[in-house]
């Protein structure tokens with residue numbers, strides 16, 4: 001059970017990557033997915049849910065993180081293969097290499113999940129340096145262009161591109177100006193790309209989570225913000241990653257065959273306009 005993070009160490013919950021009662025029905029049988037940021041948080045939950053649904057996964061992650069082995073263990077515990085590809089998605093050549101390695105290992109690629117992102121809270125626009133701006137846009141949005149460009153020549157008909165946006169794209173965030181701007185860009189990128197790829201029978205959709213309890217949160221905010229995290233939404237708590245991942249399973253499978261250019265909003269009940 002999720003406990004709202006308090007100031008005491010033992011009150012801070014461990015993110016839950018899969019619910020005990022979630023069982024797959026091979027919705028993604030023998031599909032191959034590449035998932036950026038799949039070592040941690042939402043990306044790890046997506047990797048594990050895909051494995052439960054009988055897909056193999058390539059997990060792309062920033063090499064300074066050490067959690068990738070845990071994702072691999074979890075994926076393998078469901079009898080599926082997990083390829084770990086450390087590197088920086090803001091580097092186009094690395095994205096090309098990640099796709100090459102995935103194809104070498106698995107022989108095909110069916111699902112691209114653009115999920116890696118970073119955020120650097122600030123109190124004023126005056127604090128944002130040129131370097132930070134470029135960094136945030138490179139990781140959060142340029143990377144999506146790079147990975148899609150690398151993957152597209154290899155994607156078969158009925159394949160899926162799924163991008164992680166955020167509720168901040170819609171309701172804004174005073175302390176995450178650059179981050180929320182990149183998430184707005186993710187939404188319009190998703191809509192535009194879906195129209196461009198419709199003739200190839202490739203589906204492009206996004207997920208825009210609300211507050212999710214992942215390692216990104218305590219790493220980004222001070223104790224006060226962490227203790228209030230998620231309380232503002234109607235459900236009055238942050239989600240666990242395991243509550244977000246099923247939206248990706250739906251978008252990656254046949255059940256979403258009449259959806260492209262859309263955004264799913266697992267956000268604790270916030271009403272979204274636009």
Ligand code: NAD
Nearest residue numbers: 037040041042061062088089115116117166211212214216
């Ligand atoms: P997380 O920090 O747990 O995971 C993000 C992962 O992205 C990192 O572990 C890292 O490996 C990877 N990454 C970061 N920079 C990278 C780079 N340059 N190259 C390669 N990999 C890189 O965070 P999370 O909360 O699971 O976030 C996942 C996605 O969900 C992000 O797009 C985030 O913006 C989005 N999101 C999160 C929340 C939330 O409340 N946690 C809400 C809405 C949207």
